[in-house]
Amino acid sequence: MRTSIVVFTCDLRLSDHPPLRAALRGGRRVVPLFVRDRSVDAAGFAAPNRLAFLADCLGDLDARLRQRGGRLVLREGETVMEVCRVATEADAEEVHMAGDVSAFAIARERRLRRALEAEGRRLYVHDTVSTAVAPGAVTPASSDHFAVFTPYYRRWSAQGLRDVLDAPRAITVPEEVGSASLPERGEVSGVSPGLCAGGETEGRRRLAAWLRSGVDAYAERHDDLAGDATSRLSPHLHFGTLSPVEVVYRAGRAGGAGAEAFVRQIAWRDFNRQVLAARPDAAVRDYRTRHDRWRRGKRAEADAEAWRDGRTGYPVVDAAMRQLRQEGWMHNRGRLLAASFLTKTLYIDWRVGARHFLDLLVDGDVANNQLNWQWMAGTGTDTRPNRVLNPVAQGKRYDPDGSYVRRWVEELADVKGAVVHEPWRLPAQERSRTGYPEPVVSLAEGLARFKQARDRA
Known part of the structure; x- marks a missing residue:
């Protein structure tokens, strides 16, 4: 019986899965394979929230495969080496996988294609999977x-x-191909308490x-x-x-x-x-340079740390940053406000913010994360690169009664009315009781600094 391999990457499902359907054609046996590649860890992309969500996804994928007579094969090691090893064990002629766009994924695909062709096997890469x-x-x-x-x-x-594909009804996996144990969410430390379930x-x-x-x-x-x-x-x-x-x-x-x-x-x-x-290098370099001279040094790092901790003194920004730490996720409007504040009000390199988001976001995605950060920093595809979002005005507009701020900034939970977005206007004694920090910079000072840096003063 002829055998194919499906290498799962960021396509952990059975429904509407072109590589899986192609691998099954002609009644073939299929090895559904996921490789836990340690080079992903070395590159800094193995964040706890994503590892925990991944564990949920792999467990669910295995369960859905078993409902159809199959199972998930998990291997640990370098992807190209492990795929070739499984291909030898299963005597597989073909390997199918989804296309991807990151520099890491493109390089992996090229290495895998060369290695398989050297063994007389073929790699098929499918579009419109991700x-x-x-x-x-x-x-x-x-x-x-x-x-x-x-x-x-x-x-x-x-x-x-293209047409939406149904999940296959039956999958036969070669018995001779062994698997490592599947990971479990509970094995991952440092996970955000409110992280959602995966699968x-x-x-x-x-x-x-x-x-x-x-x-x-x-x-x-x-x-x-x-x-x-x-x-x-x-x-x-x-x-x-x-x-x-x-x-x-x-x-x-x-x-x-x-x-x-x-x-x-x-x-x-x-x-x-x-x-x-x-433009694969847009993950690390300005898509359109503005010749920024980003702030560095102790003061800039202290400001960046206040931003990471949700203690900038601007409630809607701090609420968004605390939501990120608690849930591993952030509302999209919050992402825009947090990014604008770091890159334009604090004038700190967008890569600092992008790295922090990738450390915590369960949906941390190189294309979306890096290019959205660049869009907000004005170094990307935004046609208005010098726009600055005012966190007070934005807070009043998108959180008019302050509920979002009170939910995430516990120091301000008892502050009534719209003044929750401007706690510096509270009477001194009441403000002191909250324990909420003073703004790290005035909005006027931050705006003037940004305009001068971009030669627009």
Whole structure:
């Protein structure tokens, strides 16, 4: 009986999985393989929150495979070496996997292709597994990628999607291929207390609930910090427990302004991937340099530490940073405010913020994280690179009654009214009782410093 291998990476599901369906063609046996690659740890991407969520995903994937007569094979080591080892054990002719856009993933694919071809085996890489539209599917006439979202979105929206694939009913895995023990969430230390559950079963439950009772109001409420009216599906899209093709299809079937606004966010995700695919160094270098002379030294580091700890003295920024530490996730409006404050009010390198987010975010994704940070810092694709978000004005606009701030900044839980966004206006005695810190910098000083640094003073 002929055998294929499916290498799972950030596509930890059975539903709508093109590599798996291709590997099964002709009634083949399949080795569903996940390699716990220690080079990911060495690169600094093995954050506790993502390891815990990953453990949930692998356990659920194994359970769903066993329901169909199969099982997940887990190996630990360098990916190319382990895939080739399993191919030899199973006498597999083909290896299937999803395409990816990071420099790490591209280099891994090239090494794996060479190693397999040297053994007389073939590697098949499938698009539209982690994206709704493949990174190179829509391009402008004069470039290899779109640098501005709006024209990209027009072309993206006109692009037809492939059909959604059902999960296979039966999977046969060669008995001779052994597996390491699957990890468990409880084995991971340093996990955020409020981290959400992972796995395809949970992802599909969340998607169904969102489409049933959340998406209709998304256009009006997606910036409502206290209302928490976003889908919270980003971890499942990052780990691939949900297919972006299926998500777009089902949201489109739901219809309405909310669904349209939600699908636009999926397009943003694809947009960032097509940028990174074309410019891999944008993960670490300015996409469009502004010749910034970012602040360094002890004072800058103290400001950055106050930002990480949620003690900047600006309540809505601190609330967002504390939510990140507690849940391993942050509301999208909070991400914008936190990034603007670090890069423009404090004038600290966007890479400092991007690193901290990757250390904690369960949906920490190189394309989305790095390029969204660059967008907010003004070094990326934003057509208004010098915009600065005022945290007081933004707090009053998107958290008008202060509920989000009171939820996450416990020192201010008893402060009534809109003054919760400006605690320095409290009477001195009351302010002292809160124990909440003074602002690390005045907004006027921060703005003047930023304008001078960008030669716009």
